[in-house]
Amino acid sequence: MLKKNIKISSFAFIISFVNLLLYHLPLFQFTTNNLDPKSLGGILIMVSLAILMLFLNALIFYIGLFLSRFIGKFLLVMFANINAIALYFINTYSVMIDKTMIGNILNTNFEESSSFFSFGLIVYLVLLGIIPSILIIKTKVVRVKFKRFLTHIVLIFVFIVSFIYVNSSNWLWIDKHSKSLGAMVMPWSYIVNTSRFFYHKSQENKQQILLPDATIKDTKKSIAVLVIGESARRKNFSLYGYEKETNPLLSNIKNVHAYKATSCATYTTAGVKCILEYKESNKLFEILPNYLFRNDVEVIWRTTNWGEPTVKIENYQKRGELEKQCQGDGCEYDEVLLSGLKEQILASKKNKILLVLHTSTSHGPTYYKKYPQKFNKFTPICKSVELGKCTQEELINAYDNTILYTDYILATLIGKLKQLDVYSSAMFYVSDHGESLGENNLYMHGIPASIAPKEQLEIPFIVWLSDNSKELKNNKELSQHHVFHSVLDFLAIESPIYDENMSIFTN
Numbered sequence: 001m002l003k004k005n006i007k008i009s010s011f012a013f014i015i016s017f018v019n020l021l022l023y024h025l026p027l028f029q030f031t032t033n034n035l036d037p038k039s040l041g042g043i044l045i046m047v048s049l050a051i052l053m054l055f056l057n058a059l060i061f062y063i064g065l066f067l068s069r070f071i072g073k074f075l076l077v078m079f080a081n082i083n084a085i086a087l088y089f090i091n092t093y094s095v096m097i098d099k100t101m102i103g104n105i106l107n108t109n110f111e112e113s114s115s116f117f118s119f120g121l122i123v124y125l126v127l128l129g130i131i132p133s134i135l136i137i138k139t140k141v142v143r144v145k146f147k148r149f150l151t152h153i154v155l156i157f158v159f160i161v162s163f164i165y166v167n168s169s170n171w172l173w174i175d176k177h178s179k180s181l182g183a184m185v186m187p188w189s190y191i192v193n194t195s196r197f198f199y200h201k202s203q204e205n206k207q208q209i210l211l212p213d214a215t216i217k218d219t220k221k222s223i224a225v226l227v228i229g230e231s232a233r234r235k236n237f238s239l240y241g242y243e244k245e246t247n248p249l250l251s252n253i254k255n256v257h258a259y260k261a262t263s264c265a266t267y268t269t270a271g272v273k274c275i276l277e278y279k280e281s282n283k284l285f286e287i288l289p290n291y292l293f294r295n296d297v298e299v300i301w302r303t304t305n306w307g308e309p310t311v312k313i314e315n316y317q318k319r320g321e322l323e324k325q326c327q328g329d330g331c332e333y334d335e336v337l338l339s340g341l342k343e344q345i346l347a348s349k350k351n352k353i354l355l356v357l358h359t360s361t362s363h364g365p366t367y368y369k370k371y372p373q374k375f376n377k378f379t380p381i382c383k384s385v386e387l388g389k390c391t392q393e394e395l396i397n398a399y400d401n402t403i404l405y406t407d408y409i410l411a412t413l414i415g416k417l418k419q420l421d422v423y424s425s426a427m428f429y430v431s432d433h434g435e436s437l438g439e440n441n442l443y444m445h446g447i448p449a450s451i452a453p454k455e456q457l458e459i460p461f462i463v464w465l466s467d468n469s470k471e472l473k474n475n476k477e478l479s480q481h482h483v484f485h486s487v488l489d490f491l492a493i494e495s496p497i498y499d500e501n502m503s504i505f506t507n
Contacts, residue, residue, distance in 0.1 A: 005142045008069070009152050012062035015076060015136070016054050022128055023083045023186040024053070026090045030180060035173065045174070048167045052160070053185065059156045066149050069141050077133040079187040084129035086190060088121050092386050093365075093443040096183040097190050102197045104267040104446050107307045115366045118385045179448075208310070211278065211286045214295040214488075214495035216352055222469075223345065223353040223423045224487045226288075227410065228275060229431035230268070230305055231362040231445060234260065234458045236396075236403050244378065246403040249411035253464065256414075259504075260477045261461035263433040266445045266452045268307035271432030272358070274480040276309065278497050288484050289313055289356055297491065298350040302337045303358035307432075315344075333372055334359045334409055342416050345423075352491045353423075357413070361406050362435065364444045367398035371405035378404070392438045399437055414464050424469040426490045430483055431459040463504065471506045478504065 006014075028046060035042040065072035089095050144152070174181065183189050234240050238247045239258040250256050264274040274280065276287035286294075293299040293313040300315040302322060323331055326339035337357045345353060361370050365385040368376075378397035382390035410429055417425040434456045436442035445456045461478045470490060485502035488495060500507070 005140050007142050008065045008144055008149075009062060011139065011141050012065060013054075013058045015061050016058035018132065019057055019079075019083070019186060020050060020054055022132070023087050024184070026087070027181060027184040030177075030184060034177060044167070048163075049174070049181075051163065055156055055160050055163070059153070059160070062149075062152065062156070065141060066143070069143070073136055073141070076136050080132045080136065081125065081129035082190060083186040084124045084127075085121070086186065087128060088124040089116075090184065092120065092388060094441055095444075095446055096180065096448070097193060098179065098183040098448060099193045099196045099200065100265075100267060100270075100448050101183075101446050102190065102193045103269055106197065107267075107269045115364075115369070116385055120386050208284050208286045208290065208312075210294075211291050212496040214291070214493050216296065217492040217494050219351050220492065221351045221423045222491050223355060223417070223420065223425050224490050225355045225357065225413065225417065225425070225427045226275075226483060226487065227413070227427065227429040228272060228305075228356065228358045229362070229406065229429060229460065230358075230360045231364065231433065231435040232403065232406060232431035232460055233434035233455050234431075234460045235455065236400055237460050237462075239462065240460065244400055246400050247407045248404075249407050250462070253411060253414055255465045255467070257463045257465075257472060259461040259463065259475055261430065261459050261479060261482075262477070263431065263449075263457050263459045264480055265449050266433045266447055266456045268305070268432050271480070272308045275430055275432065275483050277481070278484045278499075279481060284309065287311070288487060289354060292352075292354050292487075292491070292493065295493065296350070296352075297493070298348045298353040299356070300344060300353070301356045301358070302341075303356075304334055304337060305358045305360040305363075308358065329372055333370065333405070334361045335412070338409070338412055338416065341413075342419060345420060352493070354487060354491065359406070359409070361409070362399065362402040364399075364435065367395075367402050370402045375401050375405045375408065377401060387438065387443045388441075395437050399435065410462070410464075417464075417466065423466070425464075425466040426469060427462075427464040428483055428486065429460065429462040430480060433457070434459055472504055473506055475504055 027049070031046050031049065035045060061072070061076065064075060086097055090097065095101055182192070236242055236246060237258070238245050239250060239256075240260070263271050264280060265271045273287070276289065277285055278288075279285075287309050289299045289301055290312045299313045300317075301311050301313060302317045304319045319336060322336045322339055326336045330336065331339065337359065341355075345355070363370065365387055368381050368383050378400045380394050381398040381401065382394040384390055387395055410427070414427060417423075417427065433445050435445055436447075436453060436455045439455055440453060442453060447453065447456055449457065461482070463472070465472070482502050482504055485499050486504045488498050489503040489505045
């Protein structure tokens with residue numbers, strides 16, 4: 001590729017071949033796993049895919065380089081480096097670069113993204129990103145005449161169309177697996193799905209659709225606390241029968257009830273939206289805290305996380321603000337959400353209070369950094385961000401320690417609520433989604449909900465009530481949408497959109 005002068009047409013095909021060779025091992029592993037690679041049909045499908053990608057990419061690269069060699073090279077360099085990073089995450093965490101994952105990436109802050117930094121990522125970036133970029137930059141590319149360019153384009157296009165027609169019998173399999181294949185084709189997986197994500201966002205309501213006005217039915221002092229869990233999967237809570245004692249405190253507290261629930265999504269943005277909206281919808285209806293705040297309820301939101309829809313209230317406090325009033329070793333963890341909480345509640349002049357605590361306790365990959373050392377009960381633990389390098393025992397131990405810490409936070413919160421005996425209190429703990437811990441070679445979350453494993457969808461829904469506050473229905477399984485109506489019921493909020501069937505309380 002360092003030849004002194006190389007024609008754009010040859011350069012485009014060389015780059016397309018290198019792109020196919022370096023960045024598509026996961027795609028061909030997928031095809032091998034989903035058809036018989038020794039059969040003639042299987043071989044034809046894999047060869048057809050390779051040829052089609054080679055010529056399609058060459059066609060697009062050729063057009064781009066002809067229009068502008070500088071911009072064309074710049075884009076190829078950018079593709080090489082993003083491809084390298086994408087390939088690292090596909091190979092390391094078994095993620096799919098689809099629209100859902102793009103949304104997950106774009107809603108990630110620096111703290112979370114920096115936790116993925118590893119030596120392995122540097123190796124991928126250097127070998128598959130920086131070195132190819134240097135070769136691309138140093139190669140001298142010579143333009144061809146427009147007539148020759150046009151001839152090449154027509155010939156390549158005719159070949160592609162003819163090739164698709166001749167291999168039409170193979171496209172049924174490709175169409176069946178198009179979603180998975182499309183998430184692994186570089187660089188179009190992230191280019192197309194980023195475009196799809198922003199198009200989808202543009203179609204959503206730019207402003208929240210206001211819900212009908214509500215009224216407060218009584219003056220009884222009541223406080224509902226919604227704790228939004230992060231990546232907490234149900235099967236690792238001993239309240240649900242897990243063999244390891246991850247809930248030693250909650251299991252000994254009176255009036256604690258553990259319901260099974262299923263998340264509507266596998267990433268934070270959509271999961272939190274489901275928890276806060278009154279019904280499942282692609283539209284952006286007014287979310288619970290905004291709705292109650294607008295209708296004269298005291299609403300307090302404390303967070304160490306991100307990704308929720310726009311919260312329009314007065315008392316919205318992030319980690320940095322909470323740390324200023326916090327003392328002790330727990331302030332760098334989710335315990336900071338409880339600092340000064342009782343005093344803030346008592347300072348309220350309203351009878352109805354909604355408190356939302358948005359945690360980040362079980363978010364990977366650095367599970368071992370999410371809890372204080374004294375909660376390091378289950379050992380040995382995984383301390384690598386490349387989760388596949390840890391044994392499953394180490395990985396699960398680190399994760400279980402985050403659940404043990406969650407148990408402590410919830411028990412401490414309940415203790416504080418018990419001290420507020422002038423209030424009738426309820427606590428709801430609901431996770432945004434679950435988590436994969438190496439099952440089927442999958443890690444963390446973000447697989448589309450339609451094909452996601454149960455570990456990423458099955459979540460805890462834990463409720464605690466103060467004495468004589470409310471009676472519960474005999475529910476066995478709940479959804480995230482039960483939160484909205486249950487909170488309205490508990491706080492005695494009368495609203496046209498209240499659904500009695502979606503409340504966990506009896507009348």
